[in-house]
Amino acid sequence: MADTSTEPEVKLQMFSQPRLLAAVRALVGTIAQRLGFNEMQCGQISLAVDEALCNVITHGYDRRDDGRLWISFWALDGDPSGLKIVIEDQAAQIDPSEIQPRDLDDIRPGGLGVHIIREVMDDVQYERRPEQGMRLTMIKHLRPVDDARRPDTSRQERVEQ
Amino acid sequence: MADTSTEPEVKLQMFSQPRLLAAVRALVGTIAQRLGFNEMQCGQISLAVDEALCNVITHGYDRRDDGRLWISFWALDGDPSGLKIVIEDQAAQIDPSEIQPRDLDDIRPGGLGVHIIREVMDDVQYERRPEQGMRLTMIKHLRPVDDARRPDTSRQERVEQ
Amino acid sequence: MSKAEELQIETDDITDGVVLRPIGEIDLSCAAMLRQRLSQIQDSQPARLVIDLSAVPYMDSSGVATLVEAMQIARRTGSKLILCALQDKVRSIFEIARLDMVFAIVDTVDDAAAL
Amino acid sequence: MSKAEELQIETDDITDGVVLRPIGEIDLSCAAMLRQRLSQIQDSQPARLVIDLSAVPYMDSSGVATLVEAMQIARRTGSKLILCALQDKVRSIFEIARLDMVFAIVDTVDDAAAL
Numbered sequence: 001m002a003d004t005s006t007e008p009e010v011k012l013q014m015f016s017q018p019r020l021l022a023a024v025r026a027l028v029g030t031i032a033q034r035l036g037f038n039e040m041q042c043g044q045i046s047l048a049v050d051e052a053l054c055n056v057i058t059h060g061y062d063r064r065d066d067g068r069l070w071i072s073f074w075a076l077d078g079d080p081s082g083l084k085i086v087i088e089d090q091a092a093q094i095d096p097s098e099i100q101p102r103d104l105d106d107i108r109p110g111g112l113g114v115h116i117i118r119e120v121m122d123d124v125q126y127e128r129r130p131e132q133g134m135r136l137t138m139i140k141h142l143r144p145v146d147d148a149r150r151p152d153t154s155r156q157e158r159v160e161q
Numbered sequence: 162m163a164d165t166s167t168e169p170e171v172k173l174q175m176f177s178q179p180r181l182l183a184a185v186r187a188l189v190g191t192i193a194q195r196l197g198f199n200e201m202q203c204g205q206i207s208l209a210v211d212e213a214l215c216n217v218i219t220h221g222y223d224r225r226d227d228g229r230l231w232i233s234f235w236a237l238d239g240d241p242s243g244l245k246i247v248i249e250d251q252a253a254q255i256d257p258s259e260i261q262p263r264d265l266d267d268i269r270p271g272g273l274g275v276h277i278i279r280e281v282m283d284d285v286q287y288e289r290r291p292e293q294g295m296r297l298t299m300i301k302h303l304r305p306v307d308d309a310r311r312p313d314t315s316r317q318e319r320v321e322q
Numbered sequence: 323m324s325k326a327e328e329l330q331i332e333t334d335d336i337t338d339g340v341v342l343r344p345i346g347e348i349d350l351s352c353a354a355m356l357r358q359r360l361s362q363i364q365d366s367q368p369a370r371l372v373i374d375l376s377a378v379p380y381m382d383s384s385g386v387a388t389l390v391e392a393m394q395i396a397r398r399t400g401s402k403l404i405l406c407a408l409q410d411k412v413r414s415i416f417e418i419a420r421l422d423m424v425f426a427i428v429d430t431v432d433d434a435a436a437l
Numbered sequence: 438m439s440k441a442e443e444l445q446i447e448t449d450d451i452t453d454g455v456v457l458r459p460i461g462e463i464d465l466s467c468a469a470m471l472r473q474r475l476s477q478i479q480d481s482q483p484a485r486l487v488i489d490l491s492a493v494p495y496m497d498s499s500g501v502a503t504l505v506e507a508m509q510i511a512r513r514t515g516s517k518l519i520l521c522a523l524q525d526k527v528r529s530i531f532e533i534a535r536l537d538m539v540f541a542i543v544d545t546v547d548d549a550a551a552l
């Protein structure tokens with residue numbers, strides 16, 4: 001995970017209210033756009049944040065509308081550059097391993113949020129906050145991480161020859 | 162001024178960086194839209210916030226990009242309903258009476274921000290924060306405040322007859 | 323923010339059913355309203371229910387869940403449910419959820435009426 | 438956020454001058470870039486400088502200040518500066534600043550070339 005110790009460039013505090021989702025999407029989309037993500041990517045990043053907030057509202061706060069939550073944004077330098085988004089709440093803590101995407105072949109209403117978040121973002125990590133509540137850290141890179149950094153099979157084959 | 166004692170529904174913390182203005186405008190515009198302001202009003206409210214932030218960045222923080230500032234939003238109930246926006250900083254304190262729109266007949270670059278803020282918003286108040294920095298409180302009502310509440314000349318005439 | 327839900331929903335009768343046309347973004351703040359309207363219409367068991375999404379620029383999984391539920395009701399009652407005119411962003415969430423092959427999705431309301 | 442300024446600026450030569458076409462929102466993050474480009478062009482003293490704002494959906498007072506400065510330079514050097522194709526939101530800030538009567542503002546680039 002990238003360095004979370006520096007202060008976020010932008011941090012939003014809000015209540016657990018669905019009617020605020022549209023404003024958050026507008027904020028997220030514009031931040032992503034500024035960082036160079038294309039229109040489809042901006043839409044998908046906004047969607048991932050929307051899904052994560054819906055989960056905090058419905059599961060974390062059990063649809064109560066007076067829960068507090070925070071969304072923080074960091075522009076990531078490096079190659080490839082990217083965007084880190086952290087969502088924190090004061091809701092009940094659960095075992096991060098229980099937050100799982102479901103089998104998509106089982107077609108039923110609901111159960112898509114975590115799948116969407118994992119599909120859209122490059123790195124997704126749930127954890128308990130030391131104080132209280134949960135923290136979700138999501139990273140999206142501007143381009144796929146360079147293949148050169150992964151074990152490169154074609155080169156290995158050449159070496160073996 | 163309306164009651165500021167309750168917690169804002171949305172509060173944004175950011176650094177004094179011009180490249181963040183577009184994201185703030187998107188947030189403000191969507192919040193205003195949700196409250197029922199029309200497209201032109203949403204654009205003007207975003208503009209007023211943009212101008213206020215530009216002033217904090219250029220005058221308050223002297224264009225330093227590591228100053229902190231906060232933007233808080235309250236939906237105002239009542240008739241007419243509206244939106245209250247408060248911008249706070251940790252910059253140098255100045256006498257609020259020095260923050261004045263200039264004479265528009267003197268055409269020169271700059272000097273339009275405060276005029277725009279006052280023209281767009283219904284209520285504009287600068288003050289020193291007790292701790293440090295400045296606070297700007299802006300209110301925009303959804304409709305002009307009902308004439309019935311102002312001295313109504315036509316009715317007075319009827320009464321006098 | 324105290325404003326009522328922003329989603330509007332129009333309906334139109336067609337020969338063998340109904341066209342439902344939501345207007346606005348569909349997220350958790352208005353999915354319940356869409357759900358209620360759909361179940362109202364499905365109570366009258368139309369042979370064909372066309373959902374025209376041409377005026378829906380955005381949908382999250384709460385909207386998708388509502389449509390999956392409507393599809394299951396349609397299957398149970400033997401009626402046709404057809405989605406049409408999805409904008410790119412909305413199509414994208416159906417693809418991510420791998421539901422683009424599960425729903426009948428066509429380009430226009432006319433296509434949906436002919437299906 | 439580390440991305441370079443988002444404003445793009447195109448220029449086109451016309452018979453007696455230049456058309457400058459900024460593309461994007463003009464605010465404090467990019468007004469300096471517009472100012473630099475304008476002063477570069479004005480150094481060459483074109484008889485006519487047309488600023489085509491059709492692709493500018495938003496402008497704040499730092500953009501307006503830049504245009505006022507350019508207009509003052511144009512007046513000093515005896516060249517014509519004409520704004521054209523303002524979108525509604527951009528026109529609104531010129532009206533609020535009561536500058537809509539100070540600038541020469543026309544609807545199209547062709548109108549500006551003929552003025």
Ligand SMILES: Nc1ncnc2c1ncn2[C@@H]1O[C@H](COP(=O)(O)OP(=O)(O)O)[C@@H](O)[C@H]1O
Binds near residue numbers: 094098101102112114
């Ligand atoms: N923020 C959260 N707090 C608690 N539990 C969560 C959270 N996010 C997800 N979960 C758990 O993960 C499951 C899968 O979530 P998701 O894929 O979004 O589907 P759905 O929300 O429709 O159930 C949820 O049912 C819930 O048990």
Ligand SMILES: Nc1ncnc2c1ncn2[C@@H]1O[C@H](COP(=O)(O)OP(=O)(O)O)[C@@H](O)[C@H]1O
Binds near residue numbers: 221260262
């Ligand atoms: N946030 C602020 N902090 C300090 N001074 C301010 C602030 N906002 C406005 N001012 C003062 O008010 C004056 C008028 O501001 P404005 O109308 O925006 O024009 P400009 O910023 O172009 O000078 C500024 O020149 C400055 O002296």
